[in-house]
Amino acid sequence: xxxxxxxxxxxxxxxxxxxxxxxxxxxxxxxxxxxxxxxxxxxxxxxxxxxxxxxxxxxxxxxxxxxx
Numbered sequence: 001x002x003x004x005x006x007x008x009x010x011x012x013x014x015x016x017x018x019x020x021x022x023x024x025x026x027x028x029x030x031x032x033x034x035x036x037x038x039x040x041x042x043x044x045x046x047x048x049x050x051x052x053x054x055x056x057x058x059x060x061x062x063x064x065x066x067x068x
Contacts, residue, residue, distance in 0.1 A: 002018075003015070028062055
């Protein structure tokens, strides 16, 4: 489990995720050709649960259907 601090729209926050989810996010950002923070910002805008949980769901859904 890794905890990282970052700023989203001027708000400082920390996210704790397992290494596999950080790796998944990095892979998705590489495939999309965008920064990791851009994906996290996108998830944050659409989430209906805690940010760490929303990221896990996003990564799981990506790998279930990478073309979506």
